[in-house]
Amino acid sequence: MTIEWFLVLSALLFSTGAVGILIRRSPMVILLCLELMLNAGNLALVAFSRMVGNAEGQIFAVIVMVVAACEVVVGLGLIVAIFRRRLPLNVDDLRELRG
């Protein structure tokens, strides 16, 4: 159970989250996959913190959690606003910004 295992797991979770973002169309689920990736990053941070031996990595992880929380709040607010305006909750249908 060396540090490597944790890091490989973290990489696996990160890729899984990435694939999820790419293949899901509901903004809700995309946000959830985003959470997956953030958590994978957190895992890596904490693993490195254990490897180095001081707790600074854990502080980083806590701040990441704060950021994730803020981002979720705003993202969900967006989703609610979209839903309120009766627009389809589908990232493929929300594509007016294009060249």
Place this chain on the structure above:
Amino acid sequence: MEEALFFAAAIGALGGAVTVIAMRNPFYSVLGLIVHLFSLAVLFLLLTSAFVAAAQVVVYAGAVMVLYVFVVAYVGGGGESAWEPIPGQRFLAPLLGLALFVELSIAILGSSLLALSTDGPDVKAGFGDPAAIGRLLLEKFLLPFEASSILLLLAAVGAVVLAARRREAQA
């Protein structure tokens, strides 16, 4: 013993992740993420980061996920249509994910950091305790601490503004 726990938690994390990306109903994806978060908390405990594990459960799985549940209940969750408007996306996405994983793994496993193949150094008893985290937050990382509190304030204000009912618009 620790390895068994590790593998259990790892399987839980992975299972939760796959549930998130695979389920049609977003409600199930939320549940999957909650399982994933709990498993991650166990992994944090294995890394002697008690405070982070606790924060993960209380803040993340507790508050953030509850928020998700509320919104999913409000918004509802329909299925998504099977047709893929972007050509090649369904095919390329898993491929790229796999490529990413392979590369990261090679980077990790082939790394010349010798410490990666150890369990980590022996740490003192209070490593990862709330006391240690608290001391760091208030001494060395005071500025990020305060900045993150401002960030939270901004997010709260932003969310209120975004989701507020417009006086002229109908709900």
Place this chain on the structure above:
Amino acid sequence: MSATAWAWLVLLFPLLGSIAIGLGYRVLPQKAAGAIGTLSIALAFACGIGALLSLLGDEPEARHHASSLWDYASAAGLDIKLGIFVDPLSVFMVLVVTGVSTLIHLYSYGYMQSDEGYHRFFSYLNFFVFSMLLLVLAGNFVLLIVGWAFVGFASYALISFWYRRETATRAGMKAFVINVVGDIGLVLAAFLIFRELGSFDYGAVFERAPDAFSTNEWTIVAICLLLLVGAFAKSAQLPLHTWLPDAMEGPTPVSSLIHAATMVTAGVYLIARTHVLFELAPTAADVAAFVGLATLLVAGTMALVMTDLKRAIAYSTMSQIGYMVMGVAIGAYSAGMFHLMTHAFFKALLFMAAGSIIAAMANDQNIDRMSGFGRAMRFTSIAMLAGGLALAAFPGTSGFFSKDEILAFAEARGGMYVVFAVLGYAGALLTAVYTFRLIFRILPGRPCAEAQELIETGHVAHEAPKNPATGEPEDTDVGFPGPEHHIAEQNWPMRAAMAVLAVLAIVGGLVQIPGVVHVISDFLEPVFESSHLAHIHPSAGDEWRGLAIGAVISLLGIGIAWFFYVAGPERPRQLEARLRPLHTLFANKWYFDELIDLLVVRPALAVGRFADRVFERFVVDGLVSGTAETVRGAGGVVRAVQNGFVRSYALLLIAGFAGLALYFLLASS
């Protein structure tokens, strides 16, 4: 004052006059503009006399002075100065040009009185005189070309003076284009001269030429042929003559000054000035002589059938210049210049008289409609008769002495040049016939309607103004001829000018009577001293024989004209019916216009069309638009990446990250 100082003044006055009238056209009253114009040329003439007197004060061998104001271009072996060359030849030309010009300015003072563009006319006319003087006084080939080009421009400006007439502007363009062809020849000749001899300066060129070239070496022949191209274009010799008849669209004083007395003689002056080069290239000189002879005869036949008065006189000019060109080409330099002078007198006079008659005819120029002016306009008829007699070389007139001197020289030179003399006499017969054809048509007989009106009421005929060539009705505003017509009998400036010229046309030849007086050839002798041809002098007896033959031919020609046009008015029509093909050939101007159209104009238009349709559209447009289209296409391709799908952006992001990671992995392994 030195001769060159006088010469600079000669150049200055017309230029100042042109500028003053041109800039002051709003403030100057009409009479003042005319007075300034005439006075400036008169002053130039006075300074020309000054230069002459100063020159006569020198020894004959030393009568050549060069003077320059400043350096034009001095670099890399080039040394071109703004320099003039004063010697008997240039002073002679200056006097002829300024003298005749003064009289023509005086004539225009009255003739153009009711024209809206009066000031413009005098400004242009002064500018023309300045350019001609520049051409004549130039001391190097560059300034010669400058004067040459200015003269071409002035001719264009004056031919299309009535610019709202389409025929006039087209004629102006035709003249200018043909002139440019000549300019090309001249410029190329100058380039070759510089390459071979290393200088543009007359003195240096003429000094070095005999040493640098052997006789008839191809370079010198090429140079002379190119000079001839320029000379022929300016002097309206075959085949570059087609502009001259069309140039009659300009006002009559313009025809009289430019297309009779001065500009068209520039080619003759050129050949005389560069005689050193021509004597080194006898082939080119012979070409010039042949062309002169051909023009002489062909133009004479054309003048024989012309029904437009001014055009007939124009062809006569062409023919007489053929004489001059032939003269200076075979070596009769002073004879050629003498004929230039007398021709200036009587041709200018003829044009002036024609202008008066055309004015009486309310701008109708068709001689078939004119008759009986001998009674209606006494003064004009006498002037016309004087000019006609001189042109026909009636014994005792100026034309008599000058024309026959050329032909006597040709005979004296011997060999094939005797043929030139014989054909020259044939041309003289033709000249007499066509000249008196005009005179016997217009002057005697029953007065036509306009003449009758003049006799009875003293009023000049007045019709609605129309274009004499096409008959289209016109305005009398600026750009068209003015509403009033002025005839000599009612206008003293016209009378004064014509009177002086009439006297000169009759007695002007008496300065060069063979065996008795040799004013002109003595004066011009120092210029041509180095020439081996100028030493050929026909003996006095031969000269008198030539004069006798000339007299006989002239009287014969007048008699033939009488026979056809006075004694039996039916005869011309009968002759025309019998010789119909010949008549058609002459009346269609030997189809030169059609030939040039076929050989030059159509290919040029075809090239232009090709350039527009193929080259412009595919090559140029292809390059320019093609570049734009390529950029736009590339932009379109790149733009397709921004398809609005967030997921595809994410895909690209992750793909990029994967690629970057791969790179770093490979780089570090």
